Amino acid sequence: MTSASSTLTTNSTMSGPNFHSIPVLDYSLSISNNPDDRAKFISQLQNALINVGFLYLSNTTSVIEQKVVDELVSYIPKLFELPQGEKDKIRMVNSPHFLGYSRLGAELTKGRTDHREQFDIATPHVSRWRPGDPDHYNVWGPPQYPDESVIPGFRHAMETYLSQVTTLGSQFITLIAQALGLPPSGLSQFYDIPERMQHRGKIVKYPVPDAKSDSNQGVGPHYDAGFLTILLQVTSHPGLQVQNLAGEWIDATPIPGTFVINFGRALEFATKGIARATSHRVLSPPADSTTPRYSVPLFHNVALDVRVSEPKYQLEFPPEILKLRDERGSLATTDSINYSEFETQPSGQVQLMGRVKSHPDVAQRHYPELFKRFFPDGLPAQGVAY
Ligand SMILES: O=C(O)CCC(=O)C(=O)O
Numbered sequence: 286m287t288s289a290s291s292t293l294t295t296n297s298t299m300s301g302p303n304f305h306s307i308p309v310l311d312y313s314l315s316i317s318n319n320p321d322d323r324a325k326f327i328s329q330l331q332n333a334l335i336n337v338g339f340l341y342l343s344n345t346t347s348v349i350e351q352k353v354v355d356e357l358v359s360y361i362p363k364l365f366e367l368p369q370g371e372k373d374k375i376r377m378v379n380s381p382h383f384l385g386y387s388r389l390g391a392e393l394t395k396g397r398t399d400h401r402e403q404f405d406i407a408t409p410h411v412s413r414w415r416p417g418d419p420d421h422y423n424v425w426g427p428p429q430y431p432d433e434s435v436i437p438g439f440r441h442a443m444e445t446y447l448s449q450v451t452t453l454g455s456q457f458i459t460l461i462a463q464a465l466g467l468p469p470s471g472l473s474q475f476y477d478i479p480e481r482m483q484h485r486g487k488i489v490k491y492p493v494p495d496a497k498s499d500s501n502q503g504v505g506p507h508y509d510a511g512f513l514t515i516l517l518q519v520t521s522h523p524g525l526q527v528q529n530l531a532g533e534w535i536d537a538t539p540i541p542g543t544f545v546i547n548f549g550r551a552l553e554f555a556t557k558g559i560a561r562a563t564s565h566r567v568l569s570p571p572a573d574s575t576t577p578r579y580s581v582p583l584f585h586n587v588a589l590d591v592r593v594s595e596p597k598y599q600l601e602f603p604p605e606i607l608k609l610r611d612e613r614g615s616l617a618t619t620d621s622i623n624y625s626e627f628e629t630q631p632s633g634q635v636q637l638m639g640r641v642k643s644h645p646d647v648a649q650r651h652y653p654e655l656f657k658r659f660f661p662d663g664l665p666a667q668g669v670a671y
């Protein structure tokens with residue numbers, strides 16, 4: 286699939302900035318004592334936010350220690366090689382919070398099967414849902430980990446990693462605010478106190494498709510949901526691609542020592558379209574590859590009750606920032622369609638609907654009413670998270 290399908294947002298006479306590569310930003314500039322360095326970082330971030338929606342971030346070891354990354358990475362092949370029975374003990378269908386293990390081919394994007402196997406894991410949290418509460422309070426809850434005895438130390442390695450990446454995410458939010466002409470705390474109204482927040486990650490394996498496979502969809506075109514995603518590309522495989530304003534797919538080839546950061550639909554709506562949520566997808570490793578691709582995204586959430594369209598959440602941006610958005614234009618060719626519900630629904634409800642569409646079997650067990658709404662003909666043949 287190389288050509289973009291046109292949607293309502295197609296703009297054939299596109300003018301203004303487009304991108305053909307993804308900028309690399311040096312995080313250490315943002316914490317430098319030299320104000321010129323900090324200003325340079327903010328200006329590069331402004332361009333990435335408004336015109337690209339993606340960036341690579343280098344030099345983050347002051348927040349995410351290299352040894353923490355290395356330790357997590359060392360567990361990843363072992364995690365997927367656990368006996369199937371151990372993985373099945375923590376399958377996602379056990380969890381109303383959509384956390385746990387999904388076997389290969391269990392997930393749908395835009396109704397098509399993704400060719401990936403994954404563990405959805407999140408920062409520690411208890412479920413706050415009580416009878417009578419909205420369903421979406423239940424999208425946050427305790428993660429499921431494999432038994433400590435079968436992979437000793439993994440849980441600690443993952444929790445340490447998640448905690449450090451979450452810290453980077455929270456600091457990055459203050460930089461985003463500044464790049465949008467707001468004070469550093471300008472986006473804090475979208476967050477609850479840290480103890481009442483949950484951020485989710487995944488550990489993902491994209492296997493080499495077998496010769497008979499007619500699909501190279503690792504994960505289909507989509508937008509991410511929240512404010513930002515921080516992605517570790519563990520292996521050197523190409524495969525992640527990002528859609529530019531003209532609808533062309535641009536490679537986000539792994540750069541060692543960097544994270545990929547991209548912005549989600551909630552941030553796009555909350556910033557009146559100034560920050561771009563950019564469509565992306567992952568292609569399976571090429572047929573001649575001898576190893577799978579691994580990645581670890583972390584989705585940095587906003588609070589469950591936030592309805593970005595509510596008057597109390599409206600932000601005022603300086604005219605020069607709005608001008609940059611207008612010069613870019615609000616139209617782009619895209620293959621992605623998801624998460625437009627942020628326009629009307631609270632963030633938790635949008636997340637829940639996204640999860641229902643991706644994991645229908647989990648929804649059927651835990652959210653039967655929503656399941657019927659999205660899958661009136663019952664469970665699709667594919668797309669069972671196990
Ligand atoms: O695996 C990757 O590189 C990206 C995955 C992704 O886009 C997602 O899970 O939202």
Ligand SMILES: [Fe+2]
Nearest residue numbers: 507508509565
């Ligand atoms: Fe994504």
